[in-house]
Amino acid sequence: MAGRNIGQKRLVVGAHYGLRDWLSQRVTAIVLASYSLVLLFAALSASEPGYYGWAGLFAQTWVKVFTLVAFLAFIYHAWVGVRDIWMDYVKPLAIRLALQVFTILWLLGSFVWAVEVVWRV
Amino acid sequence: MPETIAKKRPEFRNIHITQILGYRLPLAGVMSILHRVSGAVMFLLLPLIVWLLDKSLTSELSYAELLGFVDSVPAKLLLCAIAWAFIHHFWGGIRHLVNDVHIGISREASPKMASIFMVLSLLTSLLAFLAIFGVI
Numbered sequence: 554m555a556g557r558n559i560g561q562k563r564l565v566v567g568a569h570y571g572l573r574d575w576l577s578q579r580v581t582a583i584v585l586a587s588y589s590l591v592l593l594f595a596a597l598s599a600s601e602p603g604y605y606g607w608a609g610l611f612a613q614t615w616v617k618v619f620t621l622v623a624f625l626a627f628i629y630h631a632w633v634g635v636r637d638i639w640m641d642y643v644k645p646l647a648i649r650l651a652l653q654v655f656t657i658l659w660l661l662g663s664f665v666w667a668v669e670v671v672w673r674v
Numbered sequence: 675m676p677e678t679i680a681k682k683r684p685e686f687r688n689i690h691i692t693q694i695l696g697y698r699l700p701l702a703g704v705m706s707i708l709h710r711v712s713g714a715v716m717f718l719l720l721p722l723i724v725w726l727l728d729k730s731l732t733s734e735l736s737y738a739e740l741l742g743f744v745d746s747v748p749a750k751l752l753l754c755a756i757a758w759a760f761i762h763h764f765w766g767g768i769r770h771l772v773n774d775v776h777i778g779i780s781r782e783a784s785p786k787m788a789s790i791f792m793v794l795s796l797l798t799s800l801l802a803f804l805a806i807f808g809v810i
């Protein structure tokens with residue numbers, strides 16, 4: 554068995570990422586829902602209306618850190634969700650791979666931009 | 675054999691895109707597909723969302739510019755789309771988490787749960803739309 558389990562005869566089973574994806578999707582969802590509620594509450598109770606209240610919120614380190622941790626949760630959550638969309642609807646492997654690469658670059662690019670935005674407030 | 679032959683009902687296995695309109699999806703199914711649609715909308719608009727954050731935070735001037743940009747009906751409709759996608763996905767996600775602890779998964783409870791979350795989603799979206807258009 555061991556010696557023959559290679560090449561086209563390889564038995565591809567037991568990837569084990571069903572549970573992992575299910576769980577990570579829940580954990581990231583809870584991070585994102587918590588962040589949304591905390592930010593909404595913080596914004597509504599900002600010290601003053603307009604730019605200074607809003608920027609003053611993001612000037613605090615805990616808001617920057619929470620924002621970027623939530624963004625990381627977002628990109629992982631979105632990766633699992635969008636990858637599943639491609640796997641469900643796009644069957645040709647080359648197109649699916651291209652879309653998956655695009656998805657990763659789109660998410661990472663947005664994240665790097667968000668770091669730059671949030672860290673210079 | 676019964677006297678009346680049962681009327682042949684449409685049969686769906688893997689439904690094709692051309693069958694979507696004729697397919698009577700239960701409300702839980704509607705919530706589910708809208709969860710996917712709203713997630714895809716946020717994914718596609720992510721750079722726009724970061725751009726909005728950038729404009730809103732960079733300076734008082736860029737903040738004022740942003741208010742100018744969004745002071746048009748098409749821009750406000752775009753903000754409404756982002757708000758709906760976020761709000762719907764939020765409630766849809768809570769519904770999934772509630773279902774995960776085995777609440778509301780029976781045949782009777784599932785459409786009830788779906789309608790509660792659909793109403794929550796629509797009402798909070800409406801609130802957001804009114805806020806975006808400056809009504810409240």
